[in-house]
Amino acid sequence: MTDPTMLVNASHPLPPGWVPDDLVDLWVQKPRHFLLPGRREFLARVAFEAANALFAEAETAGFDDFDVRSGYRDAERQAALYAANPNPGMVAKPGQSEHQTGLALDVGIWRGPFLSANNESHRAWVYEHCWEHGLIVRYPAGKESVTGVPAEPWHLRYVGRDVAAEIRERGWVLEEWHEARRPTA
Numbered sequence: 354m355t356d357p358t359m360l361v362n363a364s365h366p367l368p369p370g371w372v373p374d375d376l377v378d379l380w381v382q383k384p385r386h387f388l389l390p391g392r393r394e395f396l397a398r399v400a401f402e403a404a405n406a407l408f409a410e411a412e413t414a415g416f417d418d419f420d421v422r423s424g425y426r427d428a429e430r431q432a433a434l435y436a437a438n439p440n441p442g443m444v445a446k447p448g449q450s451e452h453q454t455g456l457a458l459d460v461g462i463w464r465g466p467f468l469s470a471n472n473e474s475h476r477a478w479v480y481e482h483c484w485e486h487g488l489i490v491r492y493p494a495g496k497e498s499v500t501g502v503p504a505e506p507w508h509l510r511y512v513g514r515d516v517a518a519e520i521r522e523r524g525w526v527l528e529e530w531h532e533a534r535r536p537t538a
């Protein structure tokens with residue numbers, strides 16, 4: 354099974370040919386408490402269950418219009434995205450995107466923008482509750498020098514509840530959580 358704490362970034366690429374083994378097709382998952390774009394999307398089962406629980410809670414809080422617009426990407430799709438994007442650094446190279454793990458999801462407002470400070474009440478609600486379901490804001494503003502990625506307020510990553518709680522409490526990103534666990538010589 355995929356390790357939910359696995360680190361994927363420019364200096365920790367996935368091995369060539371690596372694929373997750375527990376993907377679910379979001380269109381066939383019921384009940385499903387979020388909306389979907391008009392194409393098939395997949396997530397690792399743990400990430401789906403976490404997102405579904407988060408957005409079920411969101412519905413009861415009055416936010417019933419979240420969508421999951423990008424989940425799992427295979428290496429070919431990541432390569433196509435990378436090739437199509439003219440801005441270096443805005444799209445991860447194949448093997449360096451955690452979308453290839455199935456543990457990451459990009460969240461938006463139905464038929465509208467990605468989750469950001471422009472939809473502050475939605476964003477604030479997600480940020481307050483996502484960690485309770487094991488999800489973290491993976492690329493927060495102010496941590497660009499650690500993650501190597503420009504802030505992406507919409508990109509959530511499943512790491513499991515205990516790790517998410519620790520990361521939130523310490524104000525870390527996933528790189529810092531891994532760094533703290535490295536044995537010191």
Ligand SMILES: [Zn+2]
Pocket residue numbers: 423452457458459505507508509
């Ligand atoms: Zn993303």
